Amino acid sequence: MWFFFRRKSSCQVAKDRLKILLITDRVNCSPEMVELIKKDITKVISKYMKIDTENMEVQISAKKGNSTKGGKAPVLYANIPILDLHKQGGQFL
């Protein structure tokens, strides 16, 4: 679409920031807590496979659902790229 050729407008930046902010506000979950969850997930999964901790994403985001407010329910979203599936007992830290 045509807006691919434009730089990200400050309006879009505001919307993106608000989306994350409000969802963490609504479920009463701070960004620090998300960071802790991310660390723990890394630890657990690293036991079984080698994952790309640099590029993994963990965030609470919205999913269209049957929640009353704005029709969006919070979901914990994790995108964890796998480097090596078979490597057992990978890095712990």
Added chain:
Amino acid sequence: MENNVIVVTSGKGGVGKTTTTANVGTGLAKLGKKVCLIDTDIGLRNLDVVMGLENRIVYNLVDVIEGNCRMKQALIRDKRHQGLYLMPSAQTRDKSSVSPGQMVKVIEHLKDEFDYVILDCPAGIEQGFQNAIAGAQRAIVVTTPEVSAIRDADRIIGLLEANGFGQMDLIINRLRPEMVRRGDMMSSDDVVDILGIPLLGIIPDDENVVIATNQGEPLVGGSSPAGIAYSNVVGRIEGQEIPFMNCEKSISFFSRVTGIFHKA
């Protein structure tokens, strides 16, 4: 009458609660309604100044609650508009001098006598907020198209929901259409999408609001952009179907050529 007690709230300070209260109240009075405005910001009263009634205060809300005067003595009648009354707040007291239960009692007295009782809520979510929402059934949430104001509005909506409010409507204040068109301000659609409550009005940023506040005469009903916008809000509260001002959509080259993405 059902749902005739309305609280105007926002969470964040300085987004236009008092201006909205004054204009909505005055507008409803201009339509021939009997309206009582209550300033619930104890210790920092402002509604009297915006209404231009600051020189006529003798008794206030705290006097009524403490029994120092009768309800009628504290109500200031606005001589410019038939049926418009103001219950001022106390300037030299603090929020703890009123409890939610006492507010409910005051409103019980007033709501049968008036077509509308409109409460101007203080900023914040502490006791002043709890007092202001205690007697109301309906809320108008005021916000501006800024991240901080929207975040606070979202928190307020959550608190109102938890307090059993069924009807909550949104007023987006200080919108600047040219900034929305440039992509440097969230549009009313963006804000409604984020907050998820019905839109009651869009008030454009208008220097006439400052002039009106200087003069102590709400601008609702006038010909300025904000005056017209507030008149529309008043009409919608009265159940009229009034279309929203559509001055903010960004017009992309593609849609300008095809014309299919924009209805007139």
